[in-house]
Amino acid sequence: MPTPSGSSPHRWRFFRAGGLDQVRLETGADLAHLDQLDPKLWVALACPVKGLDFDEQTLALIDTDNDGRVRAPELLAALGFCRDALKSLDPLVAGSDTLRLDALDEAKPAGKAALASARRVLESIDKADSATIGLAQVVDTRALSTNTRFNGDSIVTAKTAATPELEKLIGEIVAALGGEEDRSGAPGVSQAKLDAFFAELNELEAWSKKAEESAAELLPLGDKTAAAAAAFAAVQAKVDDYFTRCRLAAFDPRAQAPLNRAEAEYAAIADKTLSCAADEVASFPLARVEPGRPLPLVEEVNPGWSARMAALTADAVAPLLGEGQRALTEGQWEELRGKLA
Structure with a gap:
């Protein structure tokens, strides 16, 4: 709590303006004893934080209840703080944005704390030998925090x-x-x-x-599971397409011929120079479509997919379903899906 200015009366000087006698605030002593001035002699007991020819940040700090107005008790409290920290309030009258460190009163707790804070600020900006501290140095929190290990921001x-x-x-x-x-x-x-x-x-x-507890379920082939899953994923859509075509052929025998693609489509690419990597080859069904037919793994496989089917057989079918598999039923395909997809 700020200490009162004391019981000794202060001699005020007045001037007349606008038909009113108004007190002159000319010295630090005037400000230090403002709590002794009869409120009836105050021209105003409150003022807005914004819209005045006065630094808004300073007024906002004085406005302790944050209601947007500075009232007389708040102004007196601010002056009381200054009175407790400074040897004299004359620096306030000077209107400078710098303060000499020797103006702070080390004999008072508030002054001692303020002086310690000022020195920490100056040290943090590499001006420890400075005899003054400025407003810009105090409000630049980024510069103050740069060389400070703990700055109180919870980060x-x-x-x-x-x-x-x-x-x-x-x-x-x-x-x-x-x-x-x-x-x-x-x-x-x-x-x-x-x-x-x-x-x-x-x-x-x-x-x-x-x-780790479910390794056998999640990694059925141990460190080889990734290769098996990759081989499965490489042909998954095409194998699904094959078994779907076989189901359609079983549903309606008339669908079997068109599901195997028309002879004219083969004729359309017959005069081209073909390779197993050609998109035209890979676009045909994976194998000949028949109702309920297992998927061949070796013979009678679309040559555009033979290499990928060989990888599926070696990396997934043989280790999970057994060696020697030459064809894959739809049920076995779903079994693979359950283990690898």
Whole structure:
């Protein structure tokens, strides 16, 4: 709480303007004793924070209840704070945006704290030997925070870390979830970001543990499962297409001929130089379509797909369904899907 100005009466000087006698505020002593001035002698007991020829940031700080108006008690409280921190209020009358450090009263707790804060500000901007501190230096929070390990913004950056391990962890969190800028503009993490990171780590650990417990189900071929799954995926759509065509042929025998594609379509490419890699070849059905016919794996396979079918046989069919398979029923295909898809 600011201390009162004291009981000794202060001698005021007045001037007359607009038909009113108004007090002159000319010295630091006038401001220091303003709490002694009878409120009836105040020209106004409140003023707006905005719209005056006065720094709005300063008025906003004085407006402690944030109602958009500075009232007499708030102004007196601000002057009381200054009275508790300064040796004299004369610097306020001077109207300068700089303050000499020796104007702060170390004999008073508020003055001692203000002086310590001022010195920390100057140290943070490499001006520790300065005898004055300016408004611009105090309000530039980014510059103040750049060389400060802990700046009170609840964002932990790499430079905050006490060990290389913690510095690495903060970097990993920023890389994984994105960083949040602290007052100095450096990327860091908040408590919420830290909690989210470790929550995701716990989920990953639980998933990994479940994967280990269900390895036989999730990785039926161990480290060869990936190759089997890739071979399956490479032909999945084409094999599905084949069995769907066979079902349609079983549904209506009239569909069998067109499902195998017209002879004219073969004739259309007959005079071209063909290769197994040609799209025209691969576009034909995987094998001859017949109702209920298993899919051949070796002979009678569309040459545009023979290499991929050979990979399916070697990497997936043989290890999962047994060696020597030369054809694949639709049921066996679905069994493969259940293990690899």
